[in-house]
Amino acid sequence: MQRTRRNLLTAGAVVCLTGCLDVEGVTYPDEPAPNESDPDGGMAPDDDPADDPADDNPGPHSELAAATRSIVDDTIWFAVSYPSAIDTYREATADVLTAIESVRESIDGQTDPTVSMAEQLETAGYDAAERAAAALEPHFKPAGLVQARTDNHIPVLTRFARRNDADRFVEELERMHLSFFQIQTPIYIGRRFSRDPIHNRLLQRLVPGAPDKVLAELAAPGYRQFSTLAYQPYSEESETYLPTFTDEALPKERRETLREQLGPVIQTNGRTAELFVTIASRPNPASRRGAAFRGPPGNLDGVSVYVQRYSSAERASKRLDAVLEAGETEGREPIVPETNASDDAIAWHRYYHREAGSTRTDLDDFPGVQYGYLLQAGEFLLATGFSGDAWEERPQWQGRLVDAWVGT
Template identity: 30%
Template sequence: MRLDRREALRLGVAATALTGGCVARDTGRRPEPAPDGDVGARTEVGPEETTTPTETPTATPAPAPNPELADRTGRLVGEVTWLATEYPAAVDRAQAALREARDAGVALRTEAEVSLAETRRLRRTLREQVAVVESAFAPHFGLHNLLRRRMEGFGGTIERFARRGDDDRVREELDRLIQYLEGVASDRFYEESLPRQPINNVAVRYARRGEFVPTAPLLFQVRDVNTGFDAYAYETRPEAPTPYDLGRPAVSDAETRGLLRLFAPLRVRRGRSRETIVAFTEGETSGPGEVASEPLVFGTQSPAVGTDRTAYVQTYDSVAAARRGAALAGARVGTDEFGESPTLVGNTVWNRVYYTFDGDVTYAYFTRAGRHLLVTGATEVAWEERVGWGETHDRTWLAGE
C-alpha cells in the first residue's frame, strides 16, 4: 500500500478533501480496472488492537475531518448514552419533585381556611419543583415547558380565587391540581409520554437529516454497547400507534456480537470511551395510494439489522486518541485500489476499506469525525458494483447537515 493512501486513511479523509480537491461519489458505475497488482493489503479478522504498533506513521497536522459529522455524531452518541445511563435517575428525580408538589397541594386542601399567603407559597413550591424537573430532563425532553404552563395556570387560578375569598372555587382548583400531579408523577406517564423504548425525542432529530417524512419514516435501531441498552428510535404521525410493536429487540445480543466481529479490524480499544451501534431502515408503505392520515408507520414486524445500513461508532477521549485509532485501524485494512479520491455521502467524506472476514472480502466505508471513528455500508458487494447505494444514508446524520 502506498504511503499517501495510508496517511489519508489515518487522518480519516484524503488530503484532496481537506484542501478542496476533487471528491468522488458512488454512482453505481464500475470504473476502469486498476493496474495489475494488489495495492492494498487485505488482513484477516483478529482481536481488536489494544497496543500501539512499533512503528506508527507520522503526518503533518491537518484540519479535523468532517466537522458537521463530528458535531451530529457527538450529539447522537451523547443522547443514547444519557438514555442508557441517566434516564432512570432522571425519572426518579422528576417523580419525587412532582409528588412533593402534589403533597403541598394536598396539605393546603386539608386546611380549614386557605389564605392568600398560603396560595402564594404553593405557587412558589410549584415553580421550584418544575425547575427540578427541568434540571432532570432538559434538553433531552421538554416536559418542563408543559409543566410550567400548567403549574402557572393552576397557581394563578388558585391565587386569584383566594384573593376574592371564593373558598369553594379554590378547593375545586386544588383538587384538579392534585389529580394532574398524580398523573404526571405516575410510572405510566413516563412509559407512554417520555419513553426511552421507543425513543422519540431529540435523538431522532439528531439521527435524521432533513425534515420528517410521514409517508416514508426512518426507523433507527440503537445499541449502547457499553451498557447493553438497545431501543428503537423513530418519529410518527400524531394518529399513529405509539409505541409501535415491532416484535423483537432493536439490536439483539447476537446481532451485537456479530457486528463487533464483522468490524473487528477497525475496532481500537486504546483511548476509546464508548461504542454505539445505529442501524436504520426506511419505512415501507402500504402502497402508492398511502396518505399521511393513515396510521401505518412501518410495514415490517421484524426489522433485522442489516450490515449495509448499520453504522458502528467508536468515541474516544480526545481527537488525538481518535486519530491514533484511525491509524491503527488503517494499518489492518486495504483501501480502494480503483482511485485516489474518497467517497462523498451528502457532505461528509468517507474512505473505502476492505478486509477478509469469514473467508470473504468485506467492503465498507470508514471515516474519522472529531473524536469519533465511524464505519458503515459493510457488505460483500464491492463499492463500485452497488447500484443506488447510499440513498437511505443520505437521509441520516451520516450525510452531515
C-alpha cells in the same frame, strides 16, 4: 355551588389512578457504567488514554465530528442519566401533590382559605418546575409544562381565597391535584419524555434530512447494555394498523454479526465509547392488518453505522493507521450517491479486509472479503456499508443513509 361538580372531579381522579396501577415502570440502578472496550464487556483497554500527550488538534472533518459527538453524548445520557432524571421529575411533581393535600387537610369548618395558601402552592409548583428542568433539560422541556399547570390554578385559588369561598377554593384544589396527577402517571411520562422510541432532539440529530421518514436503531452496549429505537411516534388512527416490533433494537447476536463484518476496524485501545446505529425507512401504517409490518427491527434492512470514540483525535488517527495496515484501500469517495452528493461531500476510504470464512452462498471454504467505508472525524472512527458484496456491485446500497448525519 352544586356538589355534583366536585364529585365528578373526584371520580375522575379515581378512574385515572385505577387505570395506571397496572403499568409497571422499569428502574435501573445508577451504578457506574462498565468499561466497554471489549465486545459487550468490561475488559480494560490495552493501553492507557491518560498516557496520551495533550492534544489540541481537533482532527479532520470537525463539523462531522461535532455532529457525531452530540449523538454519542445524547445516547449515553439516555443510557445512564435518564432513569434518575425521570425519578427526579416524579419526585418533584409528587411534592406538589403532597402540598395540595396538606392545604386541603388544613381547611375545615374552623379554617378559611387564605391567599398565603395559594402562594404556598405557587412556590411548590415553580420549585417543581425548576427541579424537573435541572434534571431533564436540554433533552426535554418540562419547565413550561409544570409552570403552566401551576399558573392555570393559582389565580383562581387566590381569587376565591380573597372572597373566603371555601367551597370553590377546595374544588379548585381538587382540579389542581388531578392536573398534576395526570402528568405523573407512567403512561404520560412514557409518551412525553420517551426513550422507547426516542423522538426528541436526538432523532433530529441522527437524521436531519428526514426525521419523519426514518427509523433508527441505537445500541451502546458498554452502557448498561442500552439499546432502543428512534422514530416519530405514530398517530393512533382507528382505521389504520400500526407496525409491531417483536424484538429489541440491535440485540447482541446482530451486534456480533456486525463485529465480524468489521473485523480489524474494531480498535479498542484508547476507546472510550462504542455506538451501533442502523438507519432504515420508517414503516407506514396499513389499511389492513396483514399488510402492517410485524417483526424485529432488523427485518427493515437498515444500513449500519459503527462509531468508535477515542480519548483524542491523535489517538483516533493512530487507530485509523492500524486499521488501514490490517486491510487494503482503493481510493476515496463520498458515501452518498452522486446525484445526492454536494460539491463539498466528504470522501471516505474505500476499505476492504479478508475474513476467515465467506458470507457468500456455498463459498465458505474460501476466505471472504468485506467491503466498506471508513473515516476519521475528530476523535471518532466511523465505518459503514460493510458487506461481502463489492462496492461497484451494489448500487444504491445507501437507502436512508442519505438522510443521516453522516450523509448530509
